[in-house]
Amino acid sequence: MNPVFISTAVMGGLGLFCAGVLYFAARVFYTQEDPRVDLVMALLANSNCGACGYPGCRAYADALISGQVKSKCPVTSSENMAQISRLLGASLVELxxxxxxxxxxxxxxxxxxxxxxxxxxxxxxxxxxxxxxxxxxxxxxxxxxxxxxxxxxxxxxxxxxxxxxxxxxxxxxxxxxxxxxxxxxxxxxSKDVVIACRSHDRAPLVKEYCRVGCIVCKKCIKTCPYGAISEDDNLVKIDYNVCTSCGECVAVCPQNTIRALIPDRDRSAFKMKTAQAVEVEK
CATH class of the missing domain: 3.30.70.20 (Alpha-Beta Plaits)
Incomplete structure (x- = not known):
């Protein structure tokens, strides 16, 4: 018999056998996907940015439908998130x-x-x-x-x-x-005060290479009414769970290292809140 014919027949048989195995596996292990996934995906921003804490919009949609997450996508419009909330019959909270x-x-x-x-x-x-x-x-x-x-x-x-x-x-x-x-x-x-320096070096060395570097003078630590600023390993940092963005630290920083990212922001409300808190503590 022609060896070419035999080879063709054998390969064809193997191909049909493998196809049958795959078909059987697909039928046995088939998982029905919730049709709402595609509806939710159509409403999401589909930026796959990860701001929600999930690796992509598909994973976030699955988590929403399964009830694993109740928070809104931070980059999808409020109108679309409201539609998703109605679709799922669930109340979603703002991140x-x-x-x-x-x-x-x-x-x-x-x-x-x-x-x-x-x-x-x-x-x-x-x-x-x-x-x-x-x-x-x-x-x-x-x-x-x-x-x-x-x-x-x-x-x-x-x-x-x-x-x-x-x-x-x-x-x-x-x-x-x-x-x-x-x-x-x-x-x-909601916070717009930031320490714009990550140097761990001592003041003399910092002054040698940067005019706006933190020298850890600790004026901000002493000035902050809420105790939101601390020093660790020669690095000053802000605890944003405590910070009220009053801007007092910005005013006293001699190096202009602490910045107000929204310079023209009205901080009277923050200062009033801070003053009231200090008065209560007294």
């Missing part, structure tokens, strides 16, 4: 909106730069080979890796550093994950 902040303002006008970097245009690569131009070992490298991963174009170059456009930020945290120096963090959108 506190988060925004990214850059803990560095050491541009060329404030920080010292040494050398010139000619490598891959990626902050992680520059950090890995020690090709960072900035003298400060904690500051923003400025090559914009965070810009490339931001799904909402909320991060832009500002000279030799980057800044966040708050109105665009969806709080997905992708920029936080890729920053090799961890100078980006997520804070509640």
């Amino acid at each position: 506190e909106s988060m925004v990214a902040v850059i803990h560095c303002q050491g541009d060329s006008s404030a920080a010292k730069f040494v050398g010139t970097y000619y490598g891959i245009n990626d902050c992680r690569a520059a950090q890995l080979i020690g090709g960072v131009e900035k003298m400060c070992p904690y500051g923003c490298i400025g090559l914009g890796t965070c810009i490339t991963v931001c799904p909402s174009a909320a991060i832009v170059k500002k000279g030799r550093i980057v800044e966040v456009i708050r109105s665009r930020c969806i709080g997905c945290g992708k920029c936080v994950d890729v920053c090799p120096r961890k100078i980006i963090s997520l804070v509640p959108a």
